[in-house]
Amino acid sequence: MGRPTTTSLYTTKAIIILDSEGKRLHAKYYTNDYPTAADQRKIEKTLFDKTKKMNSDIIMIDSQVTLYKNSIDTFIYLIGAADENELILSNLLSSIYEALMLLLGSVEKRTILEQYDVTVLAIDEAIDQGIILDNDPQQIASRVTKKSEGDNIPLSEQSLAQAFRTAQEQLAKSLLK
């Protein structure tokens, strides 16, 4: 039992950002543990109820290790398997947080929504389908900024990118309402 059988690099199961009322700002699930939206809502709600009062960084939910971080009016959660090394997860979470700090100035609901693309990109640069892609905040931040400034993007592609971005932002907003 409990022996670390996970010799794969798939370490994280999900990353979730919630606002101060427990509503979802961003969520990405890398496994099929919570297949439907209803299941995801449920776990998010439990997470939020358990963590809103205390600020103590770590908790076990559904026998999974969950690290969380409270920043102004948002909560960032990182879920991993029960026998995962808590410190790896904690390291990853703080890198993501620091990267976001670098990119957004301050991690709060307003900045996340205003620069939703940056948030999403940063998370994508840190975790790739459950594998830690990078845990250096500087690296993550630099890669995200280079792209969103769009120095070298050809004109045709740039407009396409912007179109996608607006579309996604719209989508996100309508989801959040």
Next chain:
Amino acid sequence: MVYLVIKELANIAENVIIVTQSLSKDVNQKSDVIYRANAIRVLCKITDSSMLQGIERFLKQAIVDKNPSVSSAALVSALHLFSGNKEAVKRWANEVQEAINSKGMITQYHALGLMYQIRQHDRMAVIKLVQNYSRGALRSPLAHCMLIRYACKIMDEEDPSQRSFYDVLEGWLRHKHDMVVYEAARAICNLKDVTAKELFPAVSALQLMLVNHKPTLRFAAIRTLNKLAMTHPTAVFPCNLDMENLITDPNRSIATFAITTLLKTGNEASVDRLMKQITGFMSEISDEFKVIVIDAIRSLCLKFPAKQSLMLNFLSNVLRDEGGYEYKRAIVEAIFDIIHHIPESKEFALSHLCEFIEDCEFTKLAVRILHLLGAEGPKTATPSKYIRYIYNRVILENATVRAAAVSALTRFAIELEDLRERIQVLLTRCLDDAEDEVRDRATFSLKVLADEELRSQYRKNDYTFSWAALERNLVNYLNDERAHERPFDISTTPIITKAEEVAEKSRAKAAAQEMVAPVLKAPTAAAGGAGTRGAAPATGGDAQAGYAAAMERVPQLAVLGNLFKSSKPVELTESETEYVVTCVKHVFPEHLVFQFDAKNTLNDSLLENLHIVTSIESTDDEDASQLIQELALPIPKLAYDVPATAYIVLRRPGGVTPTATFSNVMKFIVKDCDPATGEADEEGFEDEYELEDMDVSMADYVLPSYIVDFKRSWEEIGGDNEIVETYALTNSASIKAATTQIIDALGMQAIESSSNVPDRATTHTLLLAGIFIGGVPVVARCRMAFEPSSGVTMELSVRSPDALVGQKMANAIS
């Protein structure tokens, strides 16, 4: 951003060729690093195996790219691809090897991970991998963590005495990064058969973490210690002081772990102090943590019976606090267990329970407590005081509780002459109840009470229906429209004795506990309170129930009666041959059933009319010749990757219990078929396939059972039928190995944790208990001594009410 969108869309897109083209162009772009890294990731996400060859060259190049992020992206993508295209990725091994030496920290991590995936089935290669990189070539802490896990995996497979990598692990304990230190400490704690000396450095590393200011570190450390405390309480003992400080930790998870760990490591003297601390702490934590704490207290109480009054006081106090159903249930069950295991506590505990039901909002709990009162109350010194409590229920509660209370009253009246008349008066009042069920029960009770003969029958009634079977039958009945014309036939349901029911339940509970092993439960003894009906524990893990249900569906097997025991699956083939067969042995009252689960791993063949020919290979038991093969159920058709089951039924006339070795040959008609469509050729040819031999030993006829007080059971059975045999186990290297062998050979349960043997013990006493087929209890005491020159010498004494059974068990070891 575009890349992200494409990635999300990847699952639905069908025509990806155009996208692939443009992405390939991006991959080749010389200028921008970011583009290339992302393009690679997206490309791998959308591509499928047929197109992989096209991009293989790009990927190989990218893996050895000078830029770490490009290389990482390629490696990670390769990892994703690995699950689908092992062969292709394996060809990249050289490039990956090079990437491990890259300068990017994170790239090292990814490359190492991929390398392991590629080489994981090659043990020597993995060992080399660990040896090479454990000397400090790696800089990434993440990579170190992975390396530690690989090292553990290797050590898992080798003999505990060698431990080639232990020194390396120990070295990692002094690494400058917390992450690596923790991983190494945890790895050491998880080692098989770890010794106290090996544990020491790991525990002291964890101890340092306990006082760290970061909650995550504290949490990680205490969680590992908690797990360790289950197996090696003494090793954790030095940390007790630090852990006591953690009880007041602001993070409640940490506090709970600290409490439960302390409860496990604590000695009798510290219990008082601990209990005091817990009392203050209980009101602050959530229900699920409370349940965990209650469980820990229960096992502690069973460990130190002397402290029971203190514990009961505590339990009854928390029982009165606010709390949800699950929490209350845990407490009530804990009290039930204490009553069951520690008879001295009975009166005290019962009076607490009585007070609890005075205002209990949970019907289910009230009913269970009333039943317990009915069963246990009459045996106490002053039964009359319980009557008041019970009758109060009749007046105040809802119908279900009233009915239960009436039944409990009846038990009192039957057992106790002098109270009978007074109870009859009370019961007469119940005849006016508004609810049918209550009136019926009251009428029934009065009738029984009035008649001396019925009374004695009621008292002796020791049989009940097998609940699982009854439930199954009722469900069948309800689902079958036609059956509704006839009344439900109760006689099809097997009747079992209450003793069997209890045995069944404790087994289910033990199985359920094994399931939740990662949760915090200590392996407590858990025979549920006698006859706690209505609340059969969830038996999700109970494989036997699954087998029974499967066999129930086969008409030829359903008639065999009640399944007594199912063995663990035995593999009759290597797990990687063309046909994989495992066998489960089932013992029925007069039959022996072999269940062969076969699987065809060749996708281009189809087996038909597969039957298994079993014959006795060798035996030294004359009973074996009486075995008659009654029935063989073949597998009509075994397609690729669809497991199927064949059965062989052997009759054991008069319930003999032969032991023998059986040889098995699988005979079948094999037909070629198209792997894609599964269509088979017309023509087939006969073939046979030799399976490995299988032993039926005495252990298959014995159910492990748990008894609380070994000494008492031992004395109760008495020395009349004691059989003593002495054996020299020359091939056992240590007492520990011998203990495992004996438990396996006898199929009995080790009592009072006597299966935990210190590593270098020279003498040990193993206590065992079991139930032989036919419901005959068996207890055994096994005294062993170890001499390096002669191996393990053992004296086995078996006691059982049936001398023959004892003799059989004593001979089971050879």
